[in-house]
Amino acid sequence: MSESNAPSRTAHKGGNGRAQRDAYDLPRVLEIAVTAFNEHGYDATSMGNLADRLGTSKSAIYYHVAGKEDLLRLALERAIGELEKVLDEPGAKSGSAAERLRFVLSGAVRVLVDDLPFVTLLLRVRGNSDIERSALERRRRFDHAISRLVDEARDEGSLRADVDAAVTTxxxxxxxxSIVEWYKPGGSITREQLTEDVLTVAFDGLTKR
Amino acid sequence: MSESNAPSRTAHKGGNGRAQRDAYDLPRVLEIAVTAFNEHGYDATSMGNLADRLGTSKSAIYYHVAGKEDLLRLALERAIGELEKVLDEPGAKSGSAAERLRFVLSGAVRVLVDDLPFVTLLLRVRGNSDIERSALERRRRFDHAISRLVDEARDEGSLRADVDAAVTTxxxxxxxxSIVEWYKPGGSITREQLTEDVLTVAFDGLTKR
DNA sequence: GTCTATATACCGATAGAC
DNA sequence: GTCTATCGGTATATAGAC
Known part of the structure; x- marks a missing residue:
């Protein structure tokens, strides 16, 4: 059942006395892990699966990370961290509520696309462990911040008031x-075009005018 | 670790010679299973967990179903079956493309709400087994049918053409x-109100007019 | 129909050689 | 840094008593 995307299995030492190929450092392990978690789910992915994908052994992975849950923690940290950064950017703090809302939504789409596998994993977390619950809590706070922006935009008269505000958000x-479920970076739709389409559909709807 | 939502553990026989309480027949087992799968994920839910929730033993469950995967199969079957029915209703076959699209979307929301836990499970399936892949394939066909409706509605001039059709869908x-992630039946928002809100936002957008 | 006990397999993680 | 071998735990599923 071994995968095939691994370099030579026999890591022989070079003349300098140091083991060659450092392909299995933490960033690479994390990348492979997040991909696997997204494809089959965190629980359905075993350390043995990851070892196969990396072309190494379980023990080798444990040299780089403390354990399986540590991989999850690092991935979730990155995803929610990048999303939170958007709220601290200047564009999120000046202008009308409608302008700030558009800026933050654009930023969210940007992060979603640039860190697609990480955010994908974040959006699928169910709260089965302290690590997952912590990530969910930070995500809840992020969502709430945008929810407040929607309220403000409604109050200033930019958004319609005939639909429940919570439902709107x-x-x-x-x-x-949902973008994480279908968007393929490098395809025919650029990140900028996607952002524009999302804002158009969200604010103006599907109906032709 | 036993849960407490179980009736009396001691199932004594009645005078008619038949075991009392048939609370643990298949529909009840399935309901509990789907709830647990949604709360913690299919893989993270063990047959022992289900037995605890039912106030019975693992073996008792195996009397009613062939195995854990059988519970998943029954649940997915129901969810995708109900969605497919919408496409066969009269309203999905007559009228303009825009009218049919609205009907089908309304129907999808209706099924989503009425069979919320089942559809929730369906939407979280990743394709880890033949059963999951089969459900995903039927879901893909359902999505494609609606995608064709969107194309038709665009062609007849009802929907805007300045956003990629695939992206729109x-x-x-x-x-x-996303409704399955937050909607609580029995809360302040009725199914009909939710349907109306969804169609309003989707077709007319958030902007006040 | 439900129980206890168990077979069998795989999991995450570690020990110790190299 | 990576290996093989293995520990302890838990999973699905079954056997056989009642």
Whole structure:
């Protein structure tokens, strides 16, 4: 069942006395792990699976990380960290509520695309461990910040008031978060085009005018 | 670690010679299983967990179903079956493409709400087994049918043409499918109100007019 | 129909050689 | 840094008593 995307299995030492190929350092292990977690789910992915994908052994992985859950923690940390950064950017703090909302939504799409596998994993977490619950809590706070922006935009008269505000926010998030389920970076749709399409559909709807 | 939502553990026989309480028949087992799968994920839910929730033993469950995967199969079958039915209803076959699209989207929301736990499970399936892949394939066909409706509605001039059609469909689905992540039946938002809100946001957008 | 006990397999993680 | 071998735990599923 071994995968085939691994370099030579026999890591022989070079003349300098140091083991060649450092392909299995932490960033590479993390990348492979996140990909596997997204493909089969965290629980359905075993350390043995990861070792196969890396062309190494379970023990070799444990040299680089403390354990399976540590891989999850590092991945979730990166995803939620990047999303939180958007709220601290200047564009998220000046202008009308509508302008700030558009900026933050654009930023969310940007992070989603640039860190697609990491954010994908974040959006699938169910809260089965302290690490997952911690990530969910930070995500909840991020969502709440945007929810407040929606409220402000409604209050200033930019957004429609005939639909429940909470529902509005949820649907907005549903639309944006769903991007991780289908968007392929490097395909025919650029990140900028995607961002524009999302904002167009969200604010102006599908109906032709 | 036993749960407490179980009736009396001691199932004594009645005078008619038949074991009392048939609380643990298949529908009940399936309901509990789907709830657990949604809360912790299919892989993270063990047959022991289910037995605890039912207040019975693992073996008792195996009397009613062939195995854990059988529970998944039954649940996915119901969810995708109900969604497919919508496409066969009269309203999905007559009227303009825009009218049919609205009907099918309304129907999807209806099924989503009425069979919430089952559809939730369906939307989280990753394709880890033949059963999951089969469900995903049927879901893909369902999505494709709606995608064709979107194309038709664009062609007849009902929907805007300045956003990629495939992207439009994906965002539409993302919005609707996200309902399973937050909607609570029996809460302040009725199913009919939710349907109306979804269609309003999808077709008319968030901007006040 | 439900129970206890168990077979069999795989999991995450570690020990110790090299 | 990576290996093989293995520990302890838990998983699905079954056997056989009642």
């Amino acid at each position: 949820r649907l907005l998030f549903g639309m944006i978060n | 994906r965002l539409l689905f993302g919005m609707i499918n």
